[in-house]
Amino acid sequence: MSKLITLEAATNQIKDGMVLMIGGFIDVGVPNLLIDALVETGKKNLTIIANDTGTPGNGVAKLVENKVASKVIASHIGTNPETGRQLNSGETEVELIPQGTLVERIRAAGAGLGGFLTPTGVGTIAEEGKKKITVQDKEYLLEVPLKADVAIIKAFKADSKGNLRFRRAARNFNPIMATAATFVVAEVEEYLESEWLDPDEVMLPGIFVDAIVKGGE
Amino acid sequence: MNPRELIARRVAQELQDGDVVNLGIGMPTMVANYIPSEINITFQSENGFLGLGPVPQAGEEDKDVTNAGGKPVTIIPGGACFDSAFSFLIIRGGHVDVTVLGALEVDEQGNLANWMIPGKIVPGMGGAMDLVVGAKKVIVSMEHLTKKGEPKILKQCQLPLTASKQVNLIVTEMAVIEVTPVGLVLKEIAPGLTAEKVQENTEAKLIISPELKVIEL
Numbered sequence: 001m002s003k004l005i006t007l008e009a010a011t012n013q014i015k016d017g018m019v020l021m022i023g024g025f026i027d028v029g030v031p032n033l034l035i036d037a038l039v040e041t042g043k044k045n046l047t048i049i050a051n052d053t054g055t056p057g058n059g060v061a062k063l064v065e066n067k068v069a070s071k072v073i074a075s076h077i078g079t080n081p082e083t084g085r086q087l088n089s090g091e092t093e094v095e096l097i098p099q100g101t102l103v104e105r106i107r108a109a110g111a112g113l114g115g116f117l118t119p120t121g122v123g124t125i126a127e128e129g130k131k132k133i134t135v136q137d138k139e140y141l142l143e144v145p146l147k148a149d150v151a152i153i154k155a156f157k158a159d160s161k162g163n164l165r166f167r168r169a170a171r172n173f174n175p176i177m178a179t180a181a182t183f184v185v186a187e188v189e190e191y192l193e194s195e196w197l198d199p200d201e202v203m204l205p206g207i208f209v210d211a212i213v214k215g216g217e
Numbered sequence: 218m219n220p221r222e223l224i225a226r227r228v229a230q231e232l233q234d235g236d237v238v239n240l241g242i243g244m245p246t247m248v249a250n251y252i253p254s255e256i257n258i259t260f261q262s263e264n265g266f267l268g269l270g271p272v273p274q275a276g277e278e279d280k281d282v283t284n285a286g287g288k289p290v291t292i293i294p295g296g297a298c299f300d301s302a303f304s305f306l307i308i309r310g311g312h313v314d315v316t317v318l319g320a321l322e323v324d325e326q327g328n329l330a331n332w333m334i335p336g337k338i339v340p341g342m343g344g345a346m347d348l349v350v351g352a353k354k355v356i357v358s359m360e361h362l363t364k365k366g367e368p369k370i371l372k373q374c375q376l377p378l379t380a381s382k383q384v385n386l387i388v389t390e391m392a393v394i395e396v397t398p399v400g401l402v403l404k405e406i407a408p409g410l411t412a413e414k415v416q417e418n419t420e421a422k423l424i425i426s427p428e429l430k431v432i433e434l
Contacts, residue, residue, distance in 0.1 A: 028264065099347060107302045
């Protein structure tokens with residue numbers, strides 16, 4: 001059965017108040033068509049988990065500009081001044097997490113782990129509210145898993161099984177997020193109708209991909 | 218020579234053949250321009266690849282290849298791409314030999330503040346907290362004073378920390394300063410300066426190295 005669905009069917013999976021992960025790193029590897037379609041639907045009160053909030057007028061920035069999210073969880077918002085403005089004015093709650101911790105929390109959720117210990121953030125405000133654990137004389141912070149209701153990701157190629165191949169630096173958070181959400185939609189540049197990716201070429205197995213939306217570049 | 222070039226050239230001398238190096242966005246990026254040709258360095262880009270190469274010619278940009286600041290770069294032959302979880306495995310796991318970052322403040326214990334000014338700029342830490350904790354050697358490259366002419370090398374950082382006690386070396390247009398268990402050791406000074414002059418521009422107490430010398434480029 002084909003996993004190809006329409007943009008409308010994809011955004012119908014996202015309901016007000018849900019937790020949504022969005023793949024990408026600034027403007028690279030971002031599911032832009034899905035983001036545009038989501039803006040059109042007028043959804044509200046989402047919690048968005050993404051590495052960053054894009055650049056003005058692009059990608060995740062559109063969701064911030066249109067107040068789709070009541071909360072943003074990211075590692076960096078510096079490339080989109082509007083997110084900083086909404087943070088400072090209190091319009092949107094913004095939680096900043098070190099990048100390696102953010103991605104590993106997502107990975108932990110996808111990998112069935114109860115959390116992990118990281119030295120990152122010890123002695124900084126990133127340790128506030130977290131349990132500190134000493135292992136072999138070194139201090140670590142206990143970080144807990146982070147999951148989502150829906151993940152929208154971007155890939156280079158997909159086959160009809162949903163197997164994905166990413167390209168260059170566009171891989172980033174995409175395959176990790178796909179392991180940690182209940183429903184996963186991949187926007188792909190190329191869809192292989194009647195052939196398959198070579199198994200060695202597959203960077204994310206199709207079992208993690210519920211639906212595919214055909215995009216352009 | 219302009220101060221930024223002097224800093225970048227001096228930092229480049231710290232890199233050794235075979236090192237894996239992550240350069241922060243901004244001035245640290247300039248270091249790549251001054252690596253001696255006989256030395257082979259592998260640059261890591263935390264958005265997901267090893268083998269970061271020069272900025273491409275206009276028209277040659279690849280939409281999937283940027284640095285961690287979102288600017289177009291290249292991946293040199295022999296480069297390798299990976300997802301963000303693996304990227305931070307490399308960073309946090311001690312597989313990066315040197316990271317070079319800018320700073321808002323650095324202090325005599327090697328504490329670093331470079332990710333936010335409360336109530337003003339909150340860009341987020343991005344990968345900085347992981348890099349500073351994970352890299353084997355942390356070099357701060359920055360102008361010695363703030364734009365207002367105030368010292369940035371302090372007795373104690375006032376801004377929220379990026380990491381506690383991780384900085385190894387500070388390179389400015391005035392001096393090269395090593396962070397040691399007994400304090401900051403002034404090792405080199407820029408041509409035309411005196412140790413007294415550097416101390417006047419530094420809040421933290423400097424220990425003058427018996428081998429104090431002039432920066433040679």
